[in-house]
Amino acid sequence: MSTGEASTQATRIAAEQTDAAPAPSNHVGQALRRKEDPRLITGKGTYVDDINLTGQLWAAWVRSPEAHAKIVSIDTSQAKARDGVRAVYTHEDLDIEASLPMAWVPPGIEVNTPDHWVLAKGEVKHVGDPVALVVGDDRYEVFDAAEDVIVEYDPLPVVTDPEKALESDSPVIHEQFATNKVSEWSLGGGDLEAGFAEADVVVERRIVNHRIAGAAIEPRGVLADFRADRLTVWSSTQIPHLLRPFLSMLLGISEDRVRVIAPEVGGGFGSKLQVYAEEVGCAWASRKLGRPVKWIETRSEGMMVTHHGRDQIDTVRVGAKRDGTITAWHSKILADIGAYQMFFTPMIPELSAFVMCGVYKTPAVQTDVVNVMTNKFPTDAIRGAGRPEATHMIEVTMDQLAQELDMDPLELRRKNFIPPFSEGHETPIGVVYDSGNYELALNKLLEHIDPAKVRQEAAELRERGIYRGIGFCTYTEICGNAPSRIVGPSGFGVQGGGWESAAVRVHASGAVTLYTGTSPHGQGHETGFAQIVADRLGIDPAQVDVIHGDTQAGPWGLDTYGSRTLAVGGEAAARAAGKVAAKAREIVAHQLEADPADIELREGRFSVRGSPDKGMTLSEVAGAAYAPENIPEGMEPGLDEQSFYDPENFVFPFGAHACVVDVDAETGKIDVVRYVAVDDCGPAINPMLIDGQVHGGIVHGVGQALYERIHYDQDGQLVTGSFVDYALPTAAEMPSFETDRTETPSPVNSLRVKGVGEAGTIAASPTVTNAVIDALRPLGVTFINMPLSPMRVWEAIQEAKGGVAA
Amino acid sequence: MSKTVAVQLQVNGATHRLEVEPRLLLVHALRDNLGFTGTHVGCDTSNCGACTVHMEGRAVKSCTVLAVQADGAQITTIEGMASDGQLHPLQEAFWNDHGLQCGYCTPGMIMAAAALLAENPNPTEDEVRHGLEGNLCRCTGYHNIVKAVLDAAKTKGATVAQQPEVTA
Ligand code: FES
Numbered sequence A: 001m002s003t004g005e006a007s008t009q010a011t012r013i014a015a016e017q018t019d020a021a022p023a024p025s026n027h028v029g030q031a032l033r034r035k036e037d038p039r040l041i042t043g044k045g046t047y048v049d050d051i052n053l054t055g056q057l058w059a060a061w062v063r064s065p066e067a068h069a070k071i072v073s074i075d076t077s078q079a080k081a082r083d084g085v086r087a088v089y090t091h092e093d094l095d096i097e098a099s100l101p102m103a104w105v106p107p108g109i110e111v112n113t114p115d116h117w118v119l120a121k122g123e124v125k126h127v128g129d130p131v132a133l134v135v136g137d138d139r140y141e142v143f144d145a146a147e148d149v150i151v152e153y154d155p156l157p158v159v160t161d162p163e164k165a166l167e168s169d170s171p172v173i174h175e176q177f178a179t180n181k182v183s184e185w186s187l188g189g190g191d192l193e194a195g196f197a198e199a200d201v202v203v204e205r206r207i208v209n210h211r212i213a214g215a216a217i218e219p220r221g222v223l224a225d226f227r228a229d230r231l232t233v234w235s236s237t238q239i240p241h242l243l244r245p246f247l248s249m250l251l252g253i254s255e256d257r258v259r260v261i262a263p264e265v266g267g268g269f270g271s272k273l274q275v276y277a278e279e280v281g282c283a284w285a286s287r288k289l290g291r292p293v294k295w296i297e298t299r300s301e302g303m304m305v306t307h308h309g310r311d312q313i314d315t316v317r318v319g320a321k322r323d324g325t326i327t328a329w330h331s332k333i334l335a336d337i338g339a340y341q342m343f344f345t346p347m348i349p350e351l352s353a354f355v356m357c358g359v360y361k362t363p364a365v366q367t368d369v370v371n372v373m374t375n376k377f378p379t380d381a382i383r384g385a386g387r388p389e390a391t392h393m394i395e396v397t398m399d400q401l402a403q404e405l406d407m408d409p410l411e412l413r414r415k416n417f418i419p420p421f422s423e424g425h426e427t428p429i430g431v432v433y434d435s436g437n438y439e440l441a442l443n444k445l446l447e448h449i450d451p452a453k454v455r456q457e458a459a460e461l462r463e464r465g466i467y468r469g470i471g472f473c474t475y476t477e478i479c480g481n482a483p484s485r486i487v488g489p490s491g492f493g494v495q496g497g498g499w500e501s502a503a504v505r506v507h508a509s510g511a512v513t514l515y516t517g518t519s520p521h522g523q524g525h526e527t528g529f530a531q532i533v534a535d536r537l538g539i540d541p542a543q544v545d546v547i548h549g550d551t552q553a554g555p556w557g558l559d560t561y562g563s564r565t566l567a568v569g570g571e572a573a574a575r576a577a578g579k580v581a582a583k584a585r586e587i588v589a590h591q592l593e594a595d596p597a598d599i600e601l602r603e604g605r606f607s608v609r610g611s612p613d614k615g616m617t618l619s620e621v622a623g624a625a626y627a628p629e630n631i632p633e634g635m636e637p638g639l640d641e642q643s644f645y646d647p648e649n650f651v652f653p654f655g656a657h658a659c660v661v662d663v664d665a666e667t668g669k670i671d672v673v674r675y676v677a678v679d680d681c682g683p684a685i686n687p688m689l690i691d692g693q694v695h696g697g698i699v700h701g702v703g704q705a706l707y708e709r710i711h712y713d714q715d716g717q718l719v720t721g722s723f724v725d726y727a728l729p730t731a732a733e734m735p736s737f738e739t740d741r742t743e744t745p746s747p748v749n750s751l752r753v754k755g756v757g758e759a760g761t762i763a764a765s766p767t768v769t770n771a772v773i774d775a776l777r778p779l780g781v782t783f784i785n786m787p788l789s790p791m792r793v794w795e796a797i798q799e800a801k802g803g804v805a806a
Numbered sequence B: 001m002s003k004t005v006a007v008q009l010q011v012n013g014a015t016h017r018l019e020v021e022p023r024l025l026l027v028h029a030l031r032d033n034l035g036f037t038g039t040h041v042g043c044d045t046s047n048c049g050a051c052t053v054h055m056e057g058r059a060v061k062s063c064t065v066l067a068v069q070a071d072g073a074q075i076t077t078i079e080g081m082a083s084d085g086q087l088h089p090l091q092e093a094f095w096n097d098h099g100l101q102c103g104y105c106t107p108g109m110i111m112a113a114a115a116l117l118a119e120n121p122n123p124t125e126d127e128v129r130h131g132l133e134g135n136l137c138r139c140t141g142y143h144n145i146v147k148a149v150l151d152a153a154k155t156k157g158a159t160v161a162q163q164p165e166v167t168a
């Protein structure tokens, strides 16, 4: 591990010891090996496709090959006549009254939201739009039967370019709106006009943040079993708890009779934060047929119909004084959100606006978002969800501004940094950053990488035709969603809350179960949460069994996305454990005739301060609580507590990243030579897990910058529809990473933590882009948009040379 | 149901006889017919490597092999890597080095890495990275996977596939 433990310690401020955080910290902060790994490394994990039920049927979907068309007819007779086919359904067969959910209703803003049915009604709007559902006995044969469903389409004009989609002569995707425009939304603060008037220079850039996929390696999958008036759904989802009420509503089954289980989930990255047609359709079919129904997505299907992310055209204007002082920032976001709106589709671009000040003092800032529909699959949250787009535009534009001012890009950043703060900093738009020390993170980064040295190497390499560049990004992001007061229906407009639940059950033997309402899919919460709970109860993390992803196992929860799990769910776990500990102290005090205030946790025992030999272990306390002949008068038996925690504010992780790239000017090929990341997510619960999140996050961002692109052609055909065409980074393209941390505590929660699941992705794409532009500058290239494919880089070089790019 | 063919597979040292459709993929025979669900499917184009197993001592993508092609073959899956409650050094190294997050790519990664080490017991970082090019991971950024393979290479016994004797 390249983490500078010692120097990290130096910047660490110990968590305050409150009742919710009495942590004597034996385990918190340690890089413990993961509790979840033994089953996963031996092939004993249970993902959806590993579960099979007696009598189970298989589902396959007939999907539109057209991007926009009227459905003239659907002939299911041949498919139905096949042996082993139990049913073929089209829209008319499904008695599902409501459309798939969309959860954003911002007060005072009109959002043109079309109906989005489980099976297309009358028209298809994108390639892959499902038109029929085939259910049969055999995994392979349902695919054969799906091919026998004959659908006649009458093609309609297609639009895939979001700018064209806004023109008056564009084909309209949903006629009832007479426009493809979905919504207009703005967030600003400060005097923008005055800011630009004051500026000596104004830099404007058109920054394209192209469409990408989540591409979790486990495809989606559903197994639905309706029996005896109860529905059980196993789904490869990030949101079992949120899925449950929608299944209940759409199918008319009382919520208490719907159980959703997210078993082992093989990655999500936002793409499984969704209420998908396939989940509802399989559940409906199971009830209809009285048999369990299973569907496992193929990868080619997944590329088509698992939501995409990003896809913005951003027009950014920044004004600054000659000395580099930023005076105004204006971003216009045109977001291509695809043909329908899924769970959070039209809301994601707006999330960019919340951090459009970045880490800089900005007297005036405004973000205007226009959402537009095209004949593509909807976008929604993908790792970072709005913040990678914001950070990309801010940080790429900062380098462009530095170029314009002929200033060192780091000097420009330092000049504008918000000074260190520990108890909140309000930006002009009214967002209150919780804590930050951006200079500290940048200084730490520069302990690992010396830009002057890289520039010297670059000069030497140039003689050999290799163009080396270095790029930086200093970022903050917003996560830990969410304070219900801020995001809720009368605030930002999310139709729900942002709290999280946890329940800590101490069994009679002293064994402990933590139930968390978050729903991990690789992050390692079973380990991190066990560390938090163990320290509060004086036991070993191995004794804490962490249960998640089953709506029947604990209180309702709000699941995992947006780097919320630790800052919200972890805090709930700490509070629930704190309640158990408080009750334990009272029982111990009662039994040992001491004052509860004098009971402390020491070496695994609740003991009387000053007389460490007088004390009880957790299992002794549990014995007393469940055989309650000697507990305080009026106390209820048992040792089982829960917490619902609604945060006061978001948390704002930050950091500084640097990347060194080599560009081959002859071919346009880019090599990532070094990548250094310093991230600050508050005090570490488990530093190993943080590093893992950062590594994976970086590759998602580097992947977007260099390789990955969801690309539709003019006809709305998906060109990058499999792993052959959609270029996920492999081990061969990536370097090893150098990571370090600073630890600036958050004032928001008692753990003092912030999230880290998306930070790497948020920082990486501008870091890489800036490095590539830096490398190409001697060739006359001063700006370039992602994805930085060899072709695009080569073309930019030719263009700069004055030649005509092919 | 089209006509079936009798196939015999030696999986992790035990013999299994099954009747399969000629088009049945080895990965589905292993998973659905025999219950070795540790082998995963992540794509339909032979790109991701989640389905990697050893066939006659060599790493193969079991989504790209028909069960009938594997007739009579010795197959090792992730379930065959630990023996007598003893983890294979690669499993141990993946655990120690946090070489996995969601775990979905992991069985394929471990099988591919085992084949790599069998061929090249002392690989450089670059050789490991190129050797694992056929296995995709979306979670780890590969950093800790590469570290785990390099660490395992230093451990005695890492180059030995646990199961069974290779006769190819
Ligand atoms: S499932 Fe075999 S390579 Fe992807």
Ligand code: FES
Residues within 6 Å of the ligand: A217, A266, A267, A522, B099, B100, B101, B102, B103, B104, B105, B106, B136, B137, B138, B139, B140
């Ligand atoms: S650990 Fe999730 S794909 Fe590799």
